[in-house]
Amino acid sequence: MSTLVAATILAPLTSAALGMAVRRRAELRDLATLLGLGAAAAASLALLFQVVANGTHVVRVGGWHPELGIVLVADLFAALVLPVALTIIFVVELFAIGQRRTAWGANPELAGPLLGVMTAGVSLAMLTGDLFTLFVAFELILVSSYVLLTHQGQRAQIRSGMTYVAMNLLASTLFLFGLAFVYAATGTVNLALLTERIPELSDGVRLGIGAWFFVVFGTKAAVFPLFSWLPDSYPTAPTTITAVFAGLLTKIGIYAMIRFHTLTGMDRLGSVMLVIAGVTMVVGALGALAQSDVKRILSFHIISQIGYMLMGLGLFSAAGTAGAILFLVHHMPVKTVLFLVGGLIENEQGTGSLDRSAGMAARRPLIAALFAIPALSLAGLPPFSGFVAKFAVISAGIEAASTPVVIAALAAGALTLLSMAKIWIGVFWGSTDDADIDREAAPGNRRTMLAATGLAVAGTLTISLMAGTLFDLSRQASDDLRTPDAYISAVLS
């Protein structure tokens, strides 16, 4: 099992190094990248089965005691989210290989190796058992994301890239300050030890630390007042890059928040979180409605959906946290698929603008179908995974009698459906003889791109089918986080 944990981090790093070495030879580079990312995804899936069967597994890096060294903790929460994240990256890389010859494709000489580095960062962020390694993992992800976002050097990318870099540097600096506070107050940054020591602190210090990290992780997750960097920067990047960012990066922030704030028992921050969650949902959904470009609409929806996860967390009940975890698992693939379909649309039409594209449903029924399934899922219609996830979160809200946030969630759901309908009407309906369509758009390898998107849609359908099992696992993961005795003893003994 230790080997599996190591493989999820080391395999993508190796593939990044090898891909860098053979970056000018397309076949070898793609093979190295796919093998590395595939190996990591397979290892994480095996890890999930192992953890379900045998419980939390702890790796002491270098054999040091947790008081001194770094631990990697594969508990149920990490093991549940990690395979989803790594599979997404694998599928997107597949899509990227098909897309490369178009103007929207990322430069594969860079994208392959950097995705490898980012994957290693994602694995590390999810598995790490201490806050400082979490910081390092965030930096690993961010440094590669800076390059991926701006490497094409277009004006819009550089401009929004500046905001992105500035916001994330600010959050990283605050993170570092927060680490110093935590260490000064408790003498450790290990999460298991913090779980024991933070509840013993005085209320002011304890909630101060909680609020500080809420701001740090909230900036990464793009919650309400701190989201401005997201809808400007994401749509400018190449499709594949946006798809990975949309599916993963903000979610890592939420993941860290769920882990930290639940383990350390920050229940008193719940009411603040619920208010911000409600505002985030509605503002994101309203913002989406005002846009007229597929990728911009989808970018605003990321923000709206973050609100649901924050709501689940803010309830600080077993059902709420379970709902947040399930939402995370459902949301990552659905969001990625929608951006991939957005990429397919751009590829076909030469634009993602709603005004200048029409009639896709008649010309490309397959793409229409690939869009419809995740779009309905995102809006939360049964029988798709979005329904189960939203139902879990909202019923937890009703259970906790938090009426305002429940109403906000339902309203945001309706608004989401509305803007999905907007995309549908703009892109898929109407007549096709639009003179504005850019016929010069290079087609790329359409079959590979369609296959990758199809694979991802199949993945989201699998999540819908397995919703019952996943809900049980989320419930168990949430119980493990809320009563962390098993977590503490697994790490420390």
Add this chain to the structure above:
Amino acid sequence: MILSRSPIFQLGVQSASPLAVIVGVYLLFAGHNNPGGGFAAGLVLGAVVILRTLAGLQKPTFGPALITGGTLLVVAVAAAPILWGDAMLDQKVVSFDLPLLGTVKTGSALPFDIGVTAIVVGLVIALLDGLSTSDSLVSKGNPA
């Protein structure tokens, strides 16, 4: 390069760079027990590369190779203990007697630090490369 016409700058960089390299190498070895380490060494050596490039003394192009080699070395050191059934990144420490230097203690942390140094220097070179040429890793180029 911009500053290549200033003989003072050029001569200054030329005479300072061997010293800076010694400092960098010292940091690499000192890092085991004292402040320093692979990352700090990489920064010092990277600064030397930047200064020498600015002074027009050299223009290294082997950045990607250093990144690749460094990453592979780091991964190999991290993964090797697993083969022997130890934890990832576990260390082997060896000490031996040398003439003049006395007892020298070193271990598998050294190749790890060297790998980190190589990655940092490689990144600096790749960055310079991207800033100075149109045909480089960081250029927009045509997607191949």
